[in-house]
Amino acid sequence: MPQPNSGHPADHAISGKAGTAIGDLKFEAALAELEQIVQSMEGGRLPLEESLAAYRRGSELLQHCQQQLIDAERQIQILENGTLRDFESEVGEAR
Template identity: 65%
Template sequence: MARSNSTDKVENSASLPATPVASEMKYEAALAELEQIVLSMEGGQLPLEESIAAYRRGSELLKHCQQQLSDAERKIQVLENGALRDFDTASGATQ
């Protein structure tokens, strides 16, 4: 019977694809990964350590998505009388 040793584990983990850094992901990709994490956690089938890792990753992705949405709000412009004006998110009016 073959025995598994630590070098087998290192070789196997080296062949796994690297998880992209959240801050370098596009919004849509980060949101899709976040949705998958939520689904897997809601299923309740993850072991404790994997649940903790998934929660941490989900938190990173959520923060990144919120930041991207906030940045997008600042960039929104409204066409008013033929001129582009910045959109004031606080009042909902153009500046």
Template identity: 50%
Template sequence: MPKATASPAPIPPANYEAALQELEQLVAAMDAGQLPLDQLLAQYQRGAELLKFCRARLDAVEQQIRVFENGEAQPWSPQ
């Protein structure tokens, strides 16, 4: 029986812009049909992780904007 190997943990993007760029590249490759079937699921999962990362960053910025609009200036720290 073949031994299952765990895939390495995905590397988190450096920032929102890097995540968005990688996500756009994944979408373009998927749309162009450039990915072999065996890689398609892994790339889809990576895309879902990148999308989650981007949404979390956008939510954090949106929350900070609400704080500023309420006159409660507080320092923002990216998570």
């Protein structure tokens, strides 16, 4: 049974940030939103449809964070080789 809006910050985060383009989020912001989604889902505060939407958003946030970590790792590898050069992310690449 759907519960009325509890006023919990995580509830607002899921509905309020869902319109934010994930590509525009910095790693820390994406991770914080993902943590809020997980807390809301674990707490059982979301109706089924909202849980599914939150799951989709969380999956996208997870992929975004993983790609940013891969990009950071590549930058470190470039620096460790003693070569300081511009780094361009390969957006379409996934592991």
